[in-house]
Amino acid sequence: xxxxxxxxxxxxxxxPWVLLSAGAVLLAILLAVLVATFPLYRPVLESQFSFSLxxxxxxxxxxxxGTALCILAERKVAAFTQDRFGPNRVGFWGLLQPxxxxxxxxxxxxxxxxxxxxPLYLLAPTLSLVVSLLGFAIIxxxxxxxxxxxxxxxxxxxxxxxxxxxxxxxxxxxxxxxxYGVVLAGYASNNKYAxxxxxxxxxxxxxxxxxxxxxxxxxLLTTGTLRLDEIVRQQAATGTWYxxxxxLAFFLVLVTAFAETNxxxxxxxxxxxELVGGYHTEYSAMKFAMFFLAEYAHMITNSALIVxxxxxxxxxxxxxxxxxxxxxxxxxxxxxxxxxxxxxKLAIYxxxxxxxxxxxMLIRWTIPRFRFxxxxxxxxQGLVPAGIGLLTVTALLAYAGWHRNAAVxxxxxxxxxxxxxxxxxxxxxxxxxxxEDLPPIDVAPPITGQHP
Amino acid sequence: MRDEDVLILKEPExxxxxxxxxxxxxxxxxxxxRHMFNVRRRQSTVCQYPEQxxxxxxxxxxxxxxxxHRLNKDPDGRIACVACFMCSSACxxxxxxxxxxxxxxxxxxxxxxxxxIDELRCIYCGMCEEAxxxxxxxxxxxxxxxxxxxxxxxxxxxxxxxxxxxxxHIKPRKNPPITDYGLTGGQSRDVAQPNVESKL
Numbered sequence: 001x002x003x004x005x006x007x008x009x010x011x012x013x014x015x016p017w018v019l020l021s022a023g024a025v026l027l028a029i030l031l032a033v034l035v036a037t038f039p040l041y042r043p044v045l046e047s048q049f050s051f052s053l054x055x056x057x058x059x060x061x062x063x064x065x066g067t068a069l070c071i072l073a074e075r076k077v078a079a080f081t082q083d084r085f086g087p088n089r090v091g092f093w094g095l096l097q098p099x100x101x102x103x104x105x106x107x108x109x110x111x112x113x114x115x116x117x118x119p120l121y122l123l124a125p126t127l128s129l130v131v132s133l134l135g136f137a138i139i140x141x142x143x144x145x146x147x148x149x150x151x152x153x154x155x156x157x158x159x160x161x162x163x164x165x166x167x168x169x170x171x172x173x174x175x176x177x178x179x180y181g182v183v184l185a186g187y188a189s190n191n192k193y194a195x196x197x198x199x200x201x202x203x204x205x206x207x208x209x210x211x212x213x214x215x216x217x218x219x220l221l222t223t224g225t226l227r228l229d230e231i232v233r234q235q236a237a238t239g240t241w242y243x244x245x246x247x248l249a250f251f252l253v254l255v256t257a258f259a260e261t262n263x264x265x266x267x268x269x270x271x272x273x274e275l276v277g278g279y280h281t282e283y284s285a286m287k288f289a290m291f292f293l294a295e296y297a298h299m300i301t302n303s304a305l306i307v308x309x310x311x312x313x314x315x316x317x318x319x320x321x322x323x324x325x326x327x328x329x330x331x332x333x334x335x336x337x338x339x340x341x342x343x344x345k346l347a348i349y350x351x352x353x354x355x356x357x358x359x360x361m362l363i364r365w366t367i368p369r370f371r372f373x374x375x376x377x378x379x380x381q382g383l384v385p386a387g388i389g390l391l392t393v394t395a396l397l398a399y400a401g402w403h404r405n406a407a408v409x410x411x412x413x414x415x416x417x418x419x420x421x422x423x424x425x426x427x428x429x430x431x432x433x434x435x436e437d438l439p440p441i442d443v444a445p446p447i448t449g450q451h452p
Numbered sequence: 453m454r455d456e457d458v459l460i461l462k463e464p465e466x467x468x469x470x471x472x473x474x475x476x477x478x479x480x481x482x483x484x485x486r487h488m489f490n491v492r493r494r495q496s497t498v499c500q501y502p503e504q505x506x507x508x509x510x511x512x513x514x515x516x517x518x519x520x521h522r523l524n525k526d527p528d529g530r531i532a533c534v535a536c537f538m539c540s541s542a543c544x545x546x547x548x549x550x551x552x553x554x555x556x557x558x559x560x561x562x563x564x565x566x567x568x569i570d571e572l573r574c575i576y577c578g579m580c581e582e583a584x585x586x587x588x589x590x591x592x593x594x595x596x597x598x599x600x601x602x603x604x605x606x607x608x609x610x611x612x613x614x615x616x617x618x619x620x621h622i623k624p625r626k627n628p629p630i631t632d633y634g635l636t637g638g639q640s641r642d643v644a645q646p647n648v649e650s651k652l
Contacts, residue, residue, distance in 0.1 A: 077488070080494070081487050083487055083493055083498070084494065084497070362488075363477075363481070366477070367477055424471060424472055
């Protein structure tokens, strides 16, 4: 005996035209407000500092909503791969499900177990979320922009929040801090399963930071810069995305990105079949939701990083030059500095990121989780040697002056990949070895004598 | 057990592709993608519950389905239960509560004054149905059972008899195995009509 009013609201929300028109009305109101108040915020747009703040606010909004949509998308992908429909009750095609989820998390009872380490317990989810959002500061979303009302010789503004010289080194550092949240959650929960989850996360992060660093060093040798906007500009100018020059490095970064975000097949810290819930076993309500949001925000950061490093950032197509002049000078053509092109570039960038997130999800629902020894063996016996080999060869190429030649680096990458695969295929113990193929573990003899 | 009874199986060797693992990942992704874009398969697999209902087809399915209980009536419209407590003894969830009283009719000694089933406690195992000597309690194919309070979900005699009235066209009462306690001198009055073919 459901209340007919509720039924009516429900069916109204499930009408796609209602949703579409509501969205259109909201968008129109937003645009009208933006146009009407233009003189008010015009000075904000003109200085780089306040413009960066604006970019930060807008992108924070986009990303937090993006994570909510990601959660819906994940459930949909999971359902589709399993021949189900997924959430399709709230709103048309389940599109309002994130709102329902958010409300549920807000209204749930927020339990703090009695014997947790209270300050650390409260700090952990905050740390996770904050750290995963920090990475967005250096993503070069849409190149440069020069407002049409400014003189033609005015310095163009960058659509990065912070154009750091240390560039992606900062992202790696921030990503590594992300594991603190997980480890702290595991430690502070005073729960064995959570603790196991935290320990696994720590070991995993140790192992996978290394190949990530090696692959990024390869890229540093090739590009000669750490600045993300400069790397994107190089790719847009030459038309050679670095995924074509260094497919192996891309592969290493991709695998480590999976591991760093604790996503399947590397989701051992939150393996619910083994560890109840892993590090977030003891968390409920909004604190649990923050871990969830952090995971997806981390995913978006890593995808954005990969897109910037290997897939040409905002460049629409490979093998075409979208940026014609030398480094440091901004070409005043429409594509490079107009605000319309900026929006277009932002859309292209976000599309690429969304495609990567789709890949993440597809992989998650395809591959089973690795065993822990397999996980470590993949890192130390697979990825690290490949990374070292690639780094050595790239260094030699750079010494010979061929590192900018994409054909040469491509051949070098493929050769190293073939060598690695050959070694893996010939080895008696492949990285995904079965348990009985492994040598017996030396068990320490039991300690004899009296218990103290 | 003899030695030749023991069968030693060896796991197959990993093929080169399986050792490399990467081709296997691509293979798996092909499978997931195939399922993802197979809309027809999805539609035929999933029953979208409130709009689509599962159809219980065939007399066997209807006879065997263990939904909500009912209390049968005999051909005279009297409650068929003789308050023997077999069902409540058999019930593993202890959800049946019976109060017996002296029967006003000559063909049986007792009848239930109260007959309550806690439908929230019930595990729908069907033991009561099997225990009943006169086939008075039966499970129906009706599975949509909701309520707003726990008290509401304790079904009393009237409610259970009403369910019989509502479901007897789907699932008629079985011929009870015991129809007479010798009280009427072999002239049983509690013989239901033979089952007629009925459709859901």
